[in-house]
Amino acid sequence: MKQLLTMAVAVGLMGSVPIVAQATPEQDMKEYQAHYHKRFPNVPHDDFINGLYALDPEKRSQWEAIEDFPPYTVAVEEGEKLFNTPFANGKTYASCFKNGGIGIKQDYPYFDTKTGQVKTIELEINECRVKNGEKPLGYQKGDIASISAYMSWTSRGNTINVKIPNDPRALAAYESGKEHYYAKRGQLNMSCADCHVSYPGYYVRANILSPGLGQTSHFPTFRSKWQNMGTLHRRYGGCNRQVRAASFDPQSEEYRNLEYFHTYMSNGLEINGPGSRM
C-alpha cells in the first residue's frame, strides 16, 4: 500500500507540476500572484494577507469582532517577556539576531549560504538557545510560538522580502518546496495547490478555502480549533494529514523548503502576524 501510494504521488507529481520547466522563481511569483488577481478582481492586492476573510464579508465581520480583543495578545506579551529574559549565561535572544531581533520577520525564511540550509525564525530561536546552553523548545506551539509571535508583532507592516540568492543550492531548496506544493499526496491524492490555488473561495463542507497568496503573513496564528497559538509548520502538518498523507517533522528540511517557496510567493505583501483564525 505504501509503495502504491508513493508511486501514485510520483505520477501525480508529473501531472501537476507546470511543464514550463525551470521558470525562474521571479517568474513563478509573478504568475502566482497574477492568478489570484485575475480570480478575485475585487480583492485589493494588500488584502490577501487576511486569508479567507478577504473573500467572505460575513466571516470577515465575525473575525473583525474577534480581532477587537485579539486572542493572541497574551502570547505576544508572554513572548516579549521570554525574549527579554536572559539565559543562564546572561545573554538574551537579541544577541543572536540582526537588529536585536526586532522588525526582521519579513526577511524569513532565508537561504544561509554558510550551512546550505533554509533558516526559519523558529529554527534560529532554537539555535540561539542551544548556542547559549539552553534546551531547544518544541516547534509547534507554546513558548516558541509566543516568541515568534512577538517577533512578528514587531515586524507588522514590514514588507515580505524573501530572497533566492544566485546559488544552485538555494534554487534547489526552492524547487523542492515548489515540488511539495504542487505534488498530489496522501491517500486522498491532493496537493496544496489543489485546495489553495485551484479552489480558493470554494467550500469544503462548511470551510471556505483561503488563497495561497498571503497565507504565511500572519503566522504564528491563534486558531479557535486549537484554542492556542500554532506555528506555520503545525498548520502544514495538519494540511498534510487531512489528505491522509504522512506529515513531516516541524522544521524538517522538507517543511523549511516548503516555507521558502510558499513565503517567496507572497513577496511584497505586509507582515500582519500574529494572526487569529476562527
Added chain:
Amino acid sequence: MRPFPSIITTATSIAALLGSLALAPVAVSAQEAEASAAEQGKQVAFDRRKGNCLACHAVEGGDMTGNIGPPLVAMKARFPDKARLRAQIWDSTKANPNSIMPPFGRHQVLTEKEIDQIVEYMYTL
C-alpha cells in the same frame, strides 16, 4: 449440525437472524437488492471517514455541503452508462489528471463493493 450455543455471540446470532429475515420468503427481488445497495451506498457516501462526498458535492438530503464539485443530481440522465459513472468514482484522474476528487478505487479509499453501492445510490439521485 447443532451449533455450540456458548460460542455464538449475540451479535452473530442477531446478524444470522436478520440475514434469514432478509432472505425470508423465497429470494430478494433484483429491485429490492438494488434498493438496499443504494441505501448502503448513501451511508458510505455520507460517511466522513468513507466517501465524504458532501465535502465537495451538494447532494439531496445532505447539509453543509461543499461546492468544489458539481451538485450530484440527475445522475442517470448524465451518466446513462453506469460503467462510466463507476469509472469516475474509481479514478477521477482518468478524465481529468488534475482532478481534486480522490481516486476512491485506485487509492483504495473505498472497497470495490462500496463503490458499487455508491453507484446504485447515485442512480437514485
